Amino acid sequence: MRIGIVFALVSAGLFGASTPFAKHLLGTIDPWMMAGLLYLGAGSGLAVIHLSRAALSLPAPEAPLRRTDVPWLALVILAGGVLGPLLLMFGLSRTDAASASLLLNLEGVATMAIAWVAFRENVDRRLLLGALAILLGAAVLSWQGQATFDLGAVLIAGACLCWGIDNNLTRKLSSADPVQIAMLKGLIAGTINLLIALGHGAAFPSAEDVAAAAVVGFFGYGVSLALFVLALRHLGTARTGAYFSLAPFVGAVLAIALLGEAITPQLVIAGLLMALGLWLHLSEQHEHEHPHEALEHEHRHQHDEHHQHTHDAAAPAGEPHSHWHRHTPMVHRHPHYPDIHHRHGHSV
Template sequence: MRSSVLYALFAAVLFGASTPFAKLLIGELSPVLLGGLLYLGSGIGLALVRLVRDRGWKASSLTRAEWPWLLGAILFGGVLGPVALLFGLRYTSGSTASLLLNLEAVLTAVIAWIVFKENADRRIVLGMLAIVAGGGVLSWATGHGDTTTWIGPVAVAAACLCWAIDNNLTRRVSASDALFIAGSKGIIAGTVNGVLALSLGAAMPPPATVLATMAVGLLGYGISLVMFVLALRGLGTARTGAYFSTAPFIGAAVALLLLGESTSPAFWLAAGLMGWGVWLHLTEHHEHEHTHEPLAHRHRHVHDEHHRHEHDFEWDGREPHEHWHSHPPLTHKHPHFPDIHHRHGH
């Protein structure tokens, strides 16, 4: 569980820091082309890492039933979400957009609770309400008295909705290879956005700008997504989103400290509300007696209390390792999150 929290926080740091730098690049590129290059950098970089790790090409472990979930995640998270965010960055500051990205955690949790029936307690709900209130303060402050400045916050909120859908769809395939999931999203989404941008008349920037954009994409969209998928396995969708909601504070800090953006009292009020909401999420404790139904799947694991099984092949004793394995029924009590082994009702 502790490693899953670290994965989520590391994902937040990388993604949060990338938003202000994307704001700097938006002046040179169209939003669609910028989104394409960010994801191409992510996809190509992760594909190379996977080739080195596996010492050659290795087929995906996704089943036929899992592919629609991954393709849906790519559409919302890799194609629609980045374009909405980058369009919104044209009409709002990097620091404000970074804090508004906290809405992703709220929308992720709402979809997880309503559609996928993931459990939520009062502490999580209260934290989400605090984050929503912070987003509302920012939106009101940037749109009050101006009929055009609301476009930026609305576009950023639309991006959050797209990524919330993406997060819940990705949860369905989170037991599979995280490098393959993130790399596939990058290559497919980057190609679609890039071709669309060029067909609409966008001009390619200088090579140095292309490389800088792809480097930001590899870190902020690629490696960050790998960490996010690993966190999904151990925390579930809503909790991973809660930890990931620290990303906007990283982005806001980068925008304020490195880019010299100014702030208003509303910004700090929103930061306080969102910070309180994140603290409520990070201090949650969930424990009760629960029953594991029979389950068979494949993922990297160690022989903990949920993986006490025999092997039908010669095993060298190394852990963690990966293979198909079955879980017999089990009833016990311990602190847990709705990870891939605890997706039960309450």
């Protein structure tokens, strides 16, 4: 459980830090072009890591993507790799980076709502109150008076909805190699966005701007996504989305520190509401007696209490390792989240 929280928080920090840097680069790069460069930077950097592992014949403890994963991966790329960053870049071009960073908390709310409603993940009063506080903070931040909302805020909210869908679909892939998932998403989504940008006449930026966007994309989208997939594996979708709500605070602080943006009362109130929501999620405790049904799957694992199985001669040596294995039914009690082994129902 603890390592999953670390993965989620580091992922959030990297993504949050990318927002003010992307905002700065939008002064010279077309929004559509920026979306392409960020994801190509992510995919290219992770491709170097992936190919280096193969060239050095390093052990492969992670399960590879299979043919049955392709439809899910395609939907993930469309929602999170094409539509999400595109809406964010256009939204960023219409609002300040600090406000945009805090508005990105809506991604966590969208992720949690879809996980609870569509995928029936467990939810309690504390989690609901936390989600409500985050949503209120985002509403305060985007409110412009006279019953209107800023267009930039609406576009960023649309990006968050796309990423909420993306995060829930990515859970279907979370047993597989996170580097491979993030690499393919970056390369395919980046290429699509870049071709669209060039097709509508966007100018190709200077080599310095391309390099800067690639570095921001590698850390803020590539490494961040790989860690997010690992967090999904350990925490489930809704809780990973909650921890990921740290991202906007990192972005807002950097925007104020690096870009000299003002600290407004609206920003402070929204930040306090969002901080309350994040604390409610971080302080959750979940433990009860629960059953494990028979299950067969493949993923990186060690021989803990959930992995007491035998190996044939073809099984990889050493731990952690990955191979197809079977879980026998059992009932026990311990603290847990809805990870890949704890997706059971709950009584009212």
